[in-house]
Amino acid sequence: MSEIPWLTIVGLGEDAPEGLSRASLAALETAEIVMGPPRHLSLLPDVDAEQVAWPVPFADGIARLIALRGRRVVVLASGDPFWFGAGSSITQHLEPDEWVALPSPSTxxxxxxxxxxxxxxxxxxxxxxxxxxxxxxxxxxxxxxxxxxxxxxxxxxxxxxxxxxxxxxxxxxxxxxxxxxxxxxxxxxxxxxxxxxxxxxxxxxxxVSGQGAVLPRASGRPDIWFGNDGQMTKRPVRALTLSALAPRPFEHLWDIGGGSGSIGIEWLLTDVSLSVTCIEPREDRAARIVQNAATLGVDRLHVVQGVAPDALEGMTRPDVVFIGGGLSLALLEWLEVHLPAGTRIVANAVTLESEALLAQTHARLGGDLLRIELAQAAPLGKLRGWKSSYPVVQWSAVL
Structure with a gap:
């Protein structure tokens, strides 16, 4: 029989102690120390264990708990500790055989x-x-x-x-x-x-009910959702760019030349496991990226104000890189030298100079080179005609 873990995480309902399971009651009866918020401690039946209030902020209690390793400890949590609860915040610091959880029904x-x-x-x-x-x-x-x-x-x-x-x-x-x-x-x-x-x-x-605007699910959300000063990857090109970036669960993106942050934000909207760092040299745009991300519910987006490639030193390595601004030979060479094989890169270019740079890079490293030409109907006198946007050249490759 394996050794009983030193830590038991007990989920409490509002009707404790009446609602406690036999296993939870047994853990409390044999505990030397019970830790938990004061409200949870007040719900306990009579126990002989020393009662310790979990400190605020919550993180301060982790070291205090770990210092008790080897003693019989019970930590109190609400309902199911592993559904928006304290469970994972605690167990990530422990080995699997150090703890056991006894949940109650979640809220x-x-x-x-x-x-x-x-x-x-x-x-x-x-x-x-x-x-x-x-x-x-x-x-x-x-x-x-x-x-x-x-x-x-x-x-x-x-x-x-x-x-x-x-x-x-x-x-x-x-x-x-x-x-x-x-x-x-x-x-x-x-x-x-x-x-x-x-x-x-x-x-x-x-x-939910009302006439409020609904954020579409598909990549290429309408431009109106993103505050900007005109420096933004527009909706059709953004949709094609997200398709080329091809986000997969748990991947990290570098969005270089963030502008409005629209690429990084749409990347995060794809899945909650994704992360992104936006690199933006201008202070006003960096602040706007933060605001746009917060408004659309992806406040986990991280912004670094600086110029690539200098700003990239020491940053968490990405799985995918998007270059929407600041494209240069020095940046491409830095990425090629410092990033591991398998890293995906997507770069968009509008000027002739940056287009030529992508053509040369494509010839050297391979990948896909796509020219995107779009036109939108617009008034032409009393009639209508096609108003063309600047063509965009997109290079995508795997190092």
Whole structure:
């Protein structure tokens, strides 16, 4: 029989201790130390273990917990510790045989059961420490969401955000202390949410409704979604560029010459596992990239203000590189020398000089060379004609 782990992570419901499993009760009875937030500690049955309040900020408690290695420790968490909970934040610092988890039903499961919603078709968000804009890519009529919130005041802030986004007709069902003796439920439309002092812990079941703009799923979102000063990869070229970049789960992108950040933002909208670093030399554009990313719910985008290739030194190596601005021979040579084989590169060029550089690079390194010529119907006197955009040359290759 394998040795019993020194750490047990116990998920609590609001009705603890009545709702604790036998395994959870046994872990608490044999524990030397119990760590958890004060609210969770207050829900405990009588135990002999020393009780230690988990510090704020949360990260400060990790070192304190690890220092207890070798003693019998129980850490308390809410519901299922591995669904927007503390579980993974703790276990990433431990070996697999050092811990065991005993979850309770998650808040998501409890709310779905009360609402009668199929959980696999319901969007689930933990916004304890994240902005409401994380919801933006999912806001569309008919979408159902379960949203965990940090505090009672956040319910009114969520309703205000929905109204600002044009979804003021959304139906909110607010749950306080769900599953516990203090449980309370309030149902209202976002635009007429009553002035109730909601109390923690609080969460919302949300049915989205209204006339707000819906962010399309396909790459090449309309340009209007991106604040810009004219320096931006336009929608049709952006769609072709994202196709060439071909994002895959867990990949990291360097977006060199970020401009408005539209390429990096659309890269992140593809999958939550993706990451990106935008390199932009101008301070005003770097700030605009940050704002655009936050507005569209991908605030995990990282911006570095600087000029490539100098700004690339010491950065996390990418799986994919996009060059939308600042193309030069020095940059291409740096990438070829410093990046490993298998790195994908996509570069767009508009000027004759940069086009010639890509043609030479294609002849030397291979890959695909594409010339994109677009024209849009526009007034021509009393009639209409084709107004051509500058042609774009796109080179894509694998080192």
């Amino acid at each position: 998501f499961s409890l709310l779905a059961a009360r609402m009668g919603w199929p959980l696999e078709q319901t969007k689930c968000f933990g916004l304890h420490a994240a902005p409401f804009t994380r919801l933006r890519p999912e806001l569309a009529c008919g979408v159902r969401m379960i949203v965990l919130l940090r505090e009672g005041a956040a319910v009114h802030a969520l309703a205000a955000y929905l109204c600002e986004s044009g979804f003021e007709d959304s139906l909110l069902t607010v749950f306080e202390a769900v599953g516990g003796s203090r449980a309370r439920q309030t149902r209202a439309v976002a635009s007429v949410l009553p002035e109730v002092d909601f109390t923690h812990p609080v969460c919302v079941a949300l049915e």
